[in-house]
Amino acid sequence: MSLIVQKYGGSSVADADGVRRVARRVAETRNAGHSVVVVVSAMGDTTDDLLDLAGEVARKPPARELDMLLTSGERISMALLAMAISDLGVPAQSFTGSQAGMITDGSHGAAKLVEVSPRRVREALDNDNVAIIAGFQGVHRSTSDITTLGRGGSDTTAVALAAALDADVCEIYSDVDGVYTADPRIVPSAQKLDRVSSEEMLELAANGAKILHLRCVEYARRFEVPLHVRSSFTHNEGTWVIPSPHENLTPQKEIPLEQPLIAGLAHDRSQAKITIVGAPDHPGIASRIFRLLADSEVYVDMIVQNVSTGEHPLTDVSFTLDESQGALAMNLLRAAEEKIGYTRLDYNDQVGKLSLVGAGMKTNTGVAFTFFQALADANVNVDMISTSEVRISIVTAVEKLDDAVRAVHTAFGLDSDETATVYGGTGR
């Protein structure tokens, strides 16, 4: 008998039918002899609907009240799920984040977990109940105010509970079968990965793969929680995300010592590129620019600086960021025109990023060659390049991005003969 934490996203419990379907799935797991903890998100569009209401009553809703408002969404879904499970003859109890001991700091809207004390969840399990926990929410340690964990919050709730309860596995359910070598909507021949290391998964998540949130992968790696990403629509095995590739074998899954060269590709269409043209090329210019942006919580991704020559050398600095922060960054830079001293600002939100991820590339020198050759053959212009130990990323024109993904996928022999199944949205 294992202890299994299952997390279901909002699209899995979008309506009463979805709630009953998830309930059957939970009851099956329970009836197979396992202890089950379920983390659930708000139903379908509930969170967006509540945000709309907030926008109708206030121009700038206080963050404390926004958290109180939004957390009602998970209360609804968790209570309904507990009812539906009970209706199948399996005793179930729901718990809010506060009741489940999800203690956070006071950053409303993006709270960080500071302690997880699931005493009541343990009691419920000891009394043979399925425990249903509201995802995404916690309670501020000192004020007892209700907080939310921000983006990817429900995944984080699930992993944190799995770690605190020493669960055998944390299953993340969504509407796709697992992690693919590339987005099956763009590469129909993409293959589902049976397993991926958390190091690789981190790079995929950080570079545009939507299946798992970066924060949840980091948490799982840190606390050595095995993740199993799978579909709530099938009983197929999904993808195992293994905390450390060569150690900590889980009881469920043996991991071969040989590591595949490439785990997969991630892409991100939501990039924008800003170029500061003709800035004076003296030491500290880059740090001045990026300090300015960091102070306003603008997150810069890739940076390229061209060093010029001559008597009064000028430099062009380009960087990418999420396009949602593009306008803010441009305003900050315009306001600092005199302080920085530049000729011109260029803004381009028609760019995308392609990343190739694989732990094997640490020890294989041919990867970069194959990568760039494939892009050249496909007539893809490379704008910017960045690399890590297990990743190469490039920025290119957004209209070239799909071609680039397919060309690289083929070049590394990742295409399968079968067509991947896509069930619906993004699973989040």
Added chain:
Amino acid sequence: MSLIVQKYGGSSVADADGVRRVARRVAETRNAGHSVVVVVSAMGDTTDDLLDLAGEVARKPPARELDMLLTSGERISMALLAMAISDLGVPAQSFTGSQAGMITDGSHGAAKLVEVSPRRVREALDNDNVAIIAGFQGVHRSTSDITTLGRGGSDTTAVALAAALDADVCEIYSDVDGVYTADPRIVPSAQKLDRVSSEEMLELAANGAKILHLRCVEYARRFEVPLHVRSSFTHNEGTWVIPSPHENLTPQKEIPLEQPLIAGLAHDRSQAKITIVGAPDHPGIASRIFRLLADSEVYVDMIVQNVSTGEHPLTDVSFTLDESQGALAMNLLRAAEEKIGYTRLDYNDQVGKLSLVGAGMKTNTGVAFTFFQALADANVNVDMISTSEVRISIVTAVEKLDDAVRAVHTAFGLDSDETATVYGGTGR
């Protein structure tokens, strides 16, 4: 400067416009120099919608989970209201029943308050905040499970907080101007009462007046909380419900020593009458019948027993109850046919009750005469009669009820020259 508790029902905050309207009202009160605590119900039909969802996922939802589900409704309305008030420049903080210290027993769905410890509410007031409290909900003392207070729950929350905080007044807002001498929908010439004693209000509420819930009036009387029933659509004075008629004058309102003869009329269409025909007339037969019903929580209202004569005397026992419990009562009686021994059961849900309430009738012997004369003149057949010190009630055919209300209202000189304004629903 006073401390004012204001309670707004679901129809007052049915949508974003309603929330903003209530917010302006609260801000006005605050800006007039008062401390304000607001108790709010779930928006419009939220509670019914959630109940529908529960019915879709489970045949018999566990009461604990139903309470968790339903309490999300008030979390939504209270957070939105706090946002809307903040948006007007008045600092506001919302609190769940649990956060506001509404400690209850463990009777999910109909919990009783066992303690009210509004420490956090007091802190919020001390820090110049308006405090918004979720009505209808509490937390079980020993398990920390979320509970609901059942029908009239938000009114009870408001009165309980007013008592615990020693508020100067508890204002109950709805879509009618106050308590009337009769339902203005039936008697357009009904007059708004400026004040009514809590003894009279108890009888009116217990006998069909929907404006205030019985439990809230009882609580207010017990803890000597002055209630002010008024409309959220106007600034008119409403009706003051005064805890004890000749003592405890509130600072806001002086009460003349002379008591009017009649406070008003209440009526109730939701009555049913059951007659047990031909039961053996021996001691204990009535107690046997009513014990049987009480064991299944069937609430019996009026009882009439005809004593027969003869060698083997038989008796007919009639009683009224809320028609929602009619089928249950009939099933219980049918199952006990042998034990009780009767000839026949009659069931009639086409009956209604009319009650005349006035503290002055204690000392005035002409009231009963005028009452029955008015009914006779209006050709209203009286089926059953019951009385208390300050009330006379009759049961009649439901189609005669409106005529009866109007005839009695006129006979006691209660008709005004003006037509009462009716804004909308029932205000609950």
